[in-house]
Amino acid sequence: MHLPWLVKYQYAATLFFVTIALTKVSCFQFNFPFFPDDSNLWLSKSSSILFDAIIVTPDIIDPIDHYSGRVFYIKPYQLWKEKSNQNQIASFNTTFVLNITPETTPGGEGLAFILTSDRTVPENSDGQWIGIVNATSNGTSQPGILAVEFDTRHSFTEDGPDNHVGININSINSIQQVSLMNNRLNLSSGQDVKIHIQYINDTISVFGAMSGTSEESMETLLVSPPLNLSSFLQKEVYIGFSASTSNYTQRNSVRSWDFSGDDIRDDDKSLLWVVYVGVPIVIVLIIIGGLVIFFLRWQKIRHMEGPEDAYPRIEDQIKYSTMAPKKYKLRELTKATGGFSLQNKLGQGGFGTVYKGLLENKEVAVKRVSKNSRQGKQEFLAEVTTIGSLHHRNLVKLIGWCYENRELLLVYEFMPNGSLDKYLFGDKDCGDNYNFKTLDWETRRRVINGVAQALDYLHDGCEKRVLHRDIKASNIMLDSDYNAKLGDFGLARTIQKRNETHHSTKEIAGTPGYMAPETFLIGRATVETDVYAFGVLVLEVVCGKRPGNVYAQDEYKNSIVYRIWDLYGKGKVVGGVDARLKKEEIVEEEVNCVLVLGLACCHPNPHKRPSMRTVLQVLNGEAAPPEVPKERPVFMWPAMPPSFKDAEDSSLIQGTITPFTEITGR
Incomplete structure (x- = not known):
């Protein structure tokens, strides 16, 4: 047994965990380069995911007029907390790509980035209200909402021009707004628009550019006056988007979204306990874990070098694929297909046999690669590493894979x-005259x-x-x-x-x-x-x-x-x-x-x-x-x-x- 290697491992791991214990987790973040599904989003009734993008207001129904919608990241974000005599407010940055395609001239009405504790879409918030407020709640403390609006139509007297950005607090009337007429940025051009919003030291800054431009070269669109968000927003808020249409219509979509903010949840009281009690326990666990890992690695190497392994290092090849799908256990897939029962057989080809299964309360199709397939491993790897990284509505979705006991299995949507x-x-199998x-x-x-x-x-x-x-x-x-x-x-x-x-x-x-x-x-x-x-x-x-x-x-x-x-x-x-x-x-x-x-x-x-x-x-x-x-x-x-x-x-x-x-x- 290589004891010097193990000692080095223990020392490095101990140092790592002690550092973790002494350093608070300080970031709340998520990143959607595209939107394959809505699993981490909350969508209002009229919102959806389509073509890997958020569709905030209806995009494909007819007509698309007089709608409002909201979409939020599914987890709430703690924006502020009480500390001493002054509330501590988190700083955050967010970058997203909008695509607003007008269906009328001008387009209407607009889209907004919002923070609020109430995800519900206000009634009658279509048209000029952009899904932020309605005629009853406008200008009151009831909404508890901050909005950075990207307005595409002049809707009322106090409203800005057709193409402007504004900061709104509990109202459709902006406390500050800037026309984009003199910028090279057209919100409703039908092209992608990249936006970056930063909140730090009580100030909101908005930057923007037509897509394809780096963040460093973005133009400054707006800088707000000092804003104490704790004075009108609750401690926990949801982060997302709202939009609306009226007689004037447009397609309101968000193509990508990245968010990073301070995590200021109350964890100070547990910090000393972690240091004085948790660290010794972690050190003991590291020593035990190091021995276990070393033994397992030794066993794996010996197993992979043995003649009984039909496909050596296949997991390593999949591991380095950028977006490999979920790995399942053989027993899970055996149970899901009723032991690969003939009653669940869906079809058979040169590559293998496909079975219907029930996995995690969802119908799936499980392909069992034939042991007689001359190129079984190569075709299996091609499936996992190719289709596993692709996302399109007209491609069969690969859900997962399994390699165990010489079995190669693929799990697809049914x-x-x-x-x-x-x-x-x-x-x-039934004759060409079978009645389909x-x-x-x-x-x-x-x-x-x-x-x-x-x-x-x-x-x-x-x-x-x-x-x-x-x-x-x-x-x-x-x-x-x-x-x-x-x-x-x-x-x-x-x-x-x-x-x-x-x-x-x-x-x-x-x-x-x-x-x-x-x-x-x-x-x-x-x-x-x-x-x-x-x-x-x-x-x-x-x-x-x-x-x-x-x-x-x-x-x-x-x-x-x-x-x-x-x-x-x-x-x-x-x-x-x-x-x-x-x-x-x-x-x-x-x-x-x-x-x-x-x-x-x-x-x-x-x-x-x-x-x-x-x-x-x-x-x-x-x-x-x-x-x-x-x-x-x-x-x-x-x-x-x-x-x-x-x-x-x-x-x-x-x-x-x-x-x-x-x-x-x-």
Whole structure:
């Protein structure tokens, strides 16, 4: 046993804990770089989380006029305490990014950062009241509220201009306000606005800039007169935002939020007890803990070096992932799935078997990686380290993972309507004629749009570009409202640098029928190969036909791409629509547009395929579908280069051929 190491450990740990004991915890803080859910927030009835942002007033209902809303951090903050002859008031800093998008000219009415002990939204506080007060409570001591308002409309005589910031105490009338007309900051431009608020030495300072500017270069918008917050706010307050609309409307959202303040809770009396009683106990515990940790580390190293460990150091690899999800115990997942009962089996694939489970009173899907999966560890790690750090409404959410007794398990949110392929082709376990609900045209359009949004996020919306590499109907899951969520990231690969465009591989990964023809030559995944697979998916969703299971050697002549392109050349592309769809619900112009878009994504020349951003513009009616030749061009390699205008966006390196060794079908 390495005693010198243990002595050093004990000394360092003792010094650390004594320092902790002698130093009071002095900070109350939280940080939301985005808002994946509302678990740490309190939201009023009309507020919500949407697109990873706080929506303070309704954003998607129609109409969005005459609403007020409030959102708070869920825990209260002790702002002041009685001390000697003078109250001690905490200092704080907060930074947040607002996005106020006007729906009328001007927008209306505004948004405010607020501190109050009462989270309730006042009745009739819409319109000019900005959710702060109403006509009855305005100017009285009843509200007990401080607001830094970001007003976007001149609503009454005493109000400032359309674009101003103000300090309000128990009133909609500001004690101080400053017009932003002369600043380079436009609150209701529809662009992100970064705000920093500081309260120190009884003074509130407000700084701001259009997003993208560092805090050091922010402009000073307002500095308040001395304010004794303890004179009108209670000791404990909630910190958050309020906003409103009237006949004049706007979309009021907060995209990120960071808060840091002094923690002045009463802990002085316990301090001496901690020093004189707690420290000796801690020292004894440290000695015991050091011995236990040393023994466990020795056991772990010996275990990991043994031949019985199928996947050595797998936990260390996950540990270094920036946002790895929760780790579960094997016994928890075994109990949740009824011992991986066949009655709870949801499906099976090359990667493993999926079971329905009940975990922490919530339905989940548990994927048990097959021990016969040749690339089980690699695919398991790809799922945890890739999708674990992604947050998008059209991606299946990975909740947790487990590695224990050679078992690799993944825990996902449960998708009650299963996978898309069953609605298009039936269930192979029950025969193709198994009676699943026929998805109507509007649902199919929504599915296509949802997958397109997920891919646009993976390619250009997240911090590191992600290539999915296995887009197909069986990997598209449907929630209770038949909204599409892209799942199965076992083959996904992250491109570490944003200017990288491809992932080289020794194996050709993917599913035959969805794989772009150049894949078999270049041995790499690109955004264009993902786009090709998406195009095949579009065609099968509209036509209700399988994509075909053939390889590049016979040029996909039995595939759906060839069949639909042939119909398109004859001017009969709408004839490929799924016969189960009712004629009265189909809009031929829409069907034609979507099918042509699918063919464009399946162009043999990867340079001619649209980006997912362009795909979304077409699906949303913001752009016409790309031009597609009447006859499917012959696949040639090297591909014809793009025009000079598109060259800088190209993801393929002209003329580069990487050999491959094996095709991996999924």
